[in-house]
Amino acid sequence: MIRDFPLPDLGEGLTESEIVAWRVAVGDRVELNQIIADVETAKAVVELPSPYAGVITALHAAEGETVDVGAPLFSCDTGEADAGASAPTAGATSSDPPAAKAGQAAQAAASSESDAAADAAPGPNLVGYGAGAESGPKRRARRTALAADLVPPVPEVQAEAQQAAPTGSVSSARPAAPATDRTERPRSTPPVRKLARDLGIDLETIEGSGERGLITRDDVERAASALAMPVPDDVSSLTAPARAETPAETRIPIKGVRKHTAAAMVRSAFTAPHVTEFLTVDVTATMELLRALRDDREFAGRKVTPLTVVAKALCLAARRTPEVNSRWDEEAQEIVRFGGVNLGIAAATERGLVVPNVKGAERMSLGELADAIAALAETARAGRTSPADLSGGTISITNIGVFGIDAGTPILNPGEAAILAMGAVRRQPWEHRGEIALREVMTLSLSFDHRLVDGAQGSRFLADVGAILREPGRALTMM
Numbered sequence: 001m002i003r004d005f006p007l008p009d010l011g012e013g014l015t016e017s018e019i020v021a022w023r024v025a026v027g028d029r030v031e032l033n034q035i036i037a038d039v040e041t042a043k044a045v046v047e048l049p050s051p052y053a054g055v056i057t058a059l060h061a062a063e064g065e066t067v068d069v070g071a072p073l074f075s076c077d078t079g080e081a082d083a084g085a086s087a088p089t090a091g092a093t094s095s096d097p098p099a100a101k102a103g104q105a106a107q108a109a110a111s112s113e114s115d116a117a118a119d120a121a122p123g124p125n126l127v128g129y130g131a132g133a134e135s136g137p138k139r140r141a142r143r144t145a146l147a148a149d150l151v152p153p154v155p156e157v158q159a160e161a162q163q164a165a166p167t168g169s170v171s172s173a174r175p176a177a178p179a180t181d182r183t184e185r186p187r188s189t190p191p192v193r194k195l196a197r198d199l200g201i202d203l204e205t206i207e208g209s210g211e212r213g214l215i216t217r218d219d220v221e222r223a224a225s226a227l228a229m230p231v232p233d234d235v236s237s238l239t240a241p242a243r244a245e246t247p248a249e250t251r252i253p254i255k256g257v258r259k260h261t262a263a264a265m266v267r268s269a270f271t272a273p274h275v276t277e278f279l280t281v282d283v284t285a286t287m288e289l290l291r292a293l294r295d296d297r298e299f300a301g302r303k304v305t306p307l308t309v310v311a312k313a314l315c316l317a318a319r320r321t322p323e324v325n326s327r328w329d330e331e332a333q334e335i336v337r338f339g340g341v342n343l344g345i346a347a348a349t350e351r352g353l354v355v356p357n358v359k360g361a362e363r364m365s366l367g368e369l370a371d372a373i374a375a376l377a378e379t380a381r382a383g384r385t386s387p388a389d390l391s392g393g394t395i396s397i398t399n400i401g402v403f404g405i406d407a408g409t410p411i412l413n414p415g416e417a418a419i420l421a422m423g424a425v426r427r428q429p430w431e432h433r434g435e436i437a438l439r440e441v442m443t444l445s446l447s448f449d450h451r452l453v454d455g456a457q458g459s460r461f462l463a464d465v466g467a468i469l470r471e472p473g474r475a476l477t478m479m
Contacts, residue, residue: 001080003052004060004072010041010387017041018066018255021193024074028056036074039067040351044390045383054078064197066255188215191350191383198252199224261353268414272328272449276409277458281466282430284440289472299367306442307345307399308370309469310422314397315341315362316478317464323457324418324448325394335452344396344413345373347380355413356385357393401425407443417452420465421445442469 007017020038024030033049036056040046058075061067188196188203192215196203201223208215254262286309293299318325318341327336343361347354356379358364358372379385396413401424410421423443430439446462453461467474 002057002075002077003054004075005051006070007039007067007073009069010039010046016066016068017046019061019063020045021063022059024056024059026056026059030054030056030076040383041387044354044385044387045351046387048073050076052076052078063193187213192217192220194350196220264414265411268412271414272412273451274409274412274447275450275453275455275458276445276447277462278407278443278445279462279466280441280443281469282432282439283425283442283469286469286472287425287440299370302367302370303374304366304370306401306425307397307422308366308373309472310420310444310465311343311345311358311361311369311373311397312366313465313468313475314395314420315343315364316468316475317461318395319362320464320478321453321457321461323453324461326417326452327394327415328417328449328451338394340394342392342394344393344416344419345376346396346398347377349380349383351383354380354385354390355393355396356380356389357396359392395419397422401442407445410445410447412447412449416449418446418448418458418461420462421447444469 010017017039020040022037024034024036030036030050030053032051032053035047036050037048038045039048054076056074057077060072060074067073187208193203195217196206196215199220201220203215203220206215206219206223207213209219210216283306286306290304290306290309293304322337325338325341327338329336340360341362342357342359344355344357347356356376358369358376361369361372364372376385376389379389393413393416395416396419398410398419398421400408400410400421404424406423406426408421408423410419412419421444423445425440425442427438427440429436430441431437432439444462444466446458448458464478468478
């Protein structure tokens with residue numbers, strides 16, 4: 001039976017997703033919960049498992065295409081008998097040859113084993129569909145009822161095989177496709193495939209330099225450079241090399257993470273009354289502490305950075321000024337004050353800005369916080385941040401200092417009361433113990449929602465963060 005799989009809602013009421021990469025092709029046999037595609041929602045790239053076991057008969061969207069939730073994504077031949085089929089059609093008749101009867105018996109046994117395996121298999125890693133939604137005969141009956149009215153698309157190769165097969169014969173294997181119908185796709189990662197699409201590069205024309213022929217970003221960029229700088233026809237033209245003509249404009253579709261971020265920032269800027277305060281702090285003692293921790297066995301292999309210390313200072317300061325760790329509930333006309341800190345860490349990725357958060361950051365030690373932030377950053381750069389990590393944040397940090405920026409006016413993450421931007425650490429003349437000395441200095445920029453945090457509260461919170469960075473030992477007085 002051919003079953004269509006509609007794109008599910010991948011979380012928080014998202015209405016569409018983009019196909020980043022297919023992991024299967026028409027004619028492939030897939031197992032229950034096998035990953036079939038990488039799809040990009042408005043927040044993250046998600047691996048999509050198959051709720052069926054069978055043979056892929058159709059892919060209804062191409063890579064790079066946006067699909068609405070509920071629209072068919074792919075079709076799968078599960079090998080199950082159609083609910084409307086009669087018993088003589090499904091089984092062997094008295095006129096069937098012995099070989100056909102044996103084949104039908106084997107197919108029936110395989111079908112029973114497949115059903116039993118499907119009932120026992122764990123559900124997929126997405127909620128709301130697949131084997132985990134229901135089990136046993138009830139699940140099979142529901143799927144059969146849903147698919148009874150569908151007209152299954154039959155690939156040409158399968159149709160030709162069926163016409164060529166002897167009447168009454170049954171085969172448990174899918175028809176073999178001609179060697180010219182399918183070729184192996186070039187090996188690359190989803191970000192590299194997206195880069196190739198953006199630059200107009202056909203991956204099949206590139207020889208990968210990575211492990212086992214993997215096509216890397218450098219391979220794509222070299223191919224793009226070769227297209228932009230054509231080889232001259234004769235040696236005389238080398239004296240006046242031709243330049244690739246710069247296009248008058250380039251149009252980039254607004255979709256995925258960038259589309260979501262743009263909508264969220266507009267909503268935040270025009271909903272919450274923003275106020276931003278600045279504080280420049282002598283962080284020499286903090287930097288000396290970080291240098292000392294590099295030689296500490298307890299922190300061996302851990303990436304403890306100024307961001308880690310600022311994150312710890314923020315958690316301690318939020319305990320003294322809980323107003324910064326709250327949310328405005330317009331519908332209920334209530335202020336929701338959070339008991340714990342889910343600390344958002346703004347991360348710039350190839351797909352745009354994402355803000356995954358560390359759950360329960362206030363309970364973590366400095367080393368645990370360093371590990372959690374490093375894991376979030378690595379996952380975000382790989383484009384594998386889960387929807388769960390992107391939701392539920394209560395307050396955020398953005399590290400603009402990594403770009404050499406000193407200060408700014410960050411926009412609040414929607415639903416949060418405050419966001420702290422940390423600038424670059426610069427060595428500059430500074431007053432120290434009554435004299436001018438070269439010190440390491442950082443500027444902090446705090447934006448907050450003036451409905452939730454008034455000027456005095458925001459100033460006290462920012463001053464507490466600055467005090468800990470100025471003298472890390474002050475943290476002991478705030479615990």
